[in-house]
Amino acid sequence: MLERLVPDEYVASVFDIDLEGLKKRGIEGLIIDIDNTLVSWETKTADHRILEWFTKLERMGFRICLLSNNTKDRVVKFTEAIRIPAVYRAAKPRKRAFVKAMAAMGKTPSTTAVIGDQVFTDILGAKRLGLYAVLVMPVSGREFFTTRFVRKIERMLLARMVKEGKLVKPVGSRVI
Numbered sequence: 001m002l003e004r005l006v007p008d009e010y011v012a013s014v015f016d017i018d019l020e021g022l023k024k025r026g027i028e029g030l031i032i033d034i035d036n037t038l039v040s041w042e043t044k045t046a047d048h049r050i051l052e053w054f055t056k057l058e059r060m061g062f063r064i065c066l067l068s069n070n071t072k073d074r075v076v077k078f079t080e081a082i083r084i085p086a087v088y089r090a091a092k093p094r095k096r097a098f099v100k101a102m103a104a105m106g107k108t109p110s111t112t113a114v115i116g117d118q119v120f121t122d123i124l125g126a127k128r129l130g131l132y133a134v135l136v137m138p139v140s141g142r143e144f145f146t147t148r149f150v151r152k153i154e155r156m157l158l159a160r161m162v163k164e165g166k167l168v169k170p171v172g173s174r175v176i
């Protein structure tokens with residue numbers, strides 16, 4: 001169980017992801033979480049920095065699919081201006097939505113990476129299908145009540161992974 005919770009990479013933010021490194025690994029498709037990975041959950045649309053990052057991804061030849069456990073309203077509003085395929089109410093870590101996202105991009109598990117801020121949804125979901133998993137630190141410290149509880153366990157697990165040498169702690173953080 002624990003092995004499936006260990007991300008392949010742990011970085012401070014999406015902007016710290018080594019995109020060239022992913023390319024070298026043969027990654028062509030990116031499944032990306034929205035809430036607290038790209039923006040805080042209160043932020044309805046992508047800011048210019050995120051838009052520039054998406055442009056960079058596309059220029060580098062990555063296919064992208066956003067994958068969120070949040071509602072249709074939230075996801076549709078977020079993607080309306082950026083026209084990127086998205087799956088809402090994904091029920092991560094269940095496999096189904098990840099498979100759907102890969103199909104939308106025309107990619108396979110060996111060429112797909114997942115980028116997200118939560119170990120028990122994004123990382124576990126990725127690992128269940130053998131996808132490369134990149135954990136980012138949450139954009140905002142503000143969380144739903146249920147997430148706050150999960151975060152406590154997550155922090156303990158991550159500290160243990162770092163202590164056991166399974167994970168390298170990222171330098172810097174965007175957490176307010």
Ligand SMILES: [Mg+2]
Nearest residue numbers: 033035036117
């Ligand atoms: Mg998230």
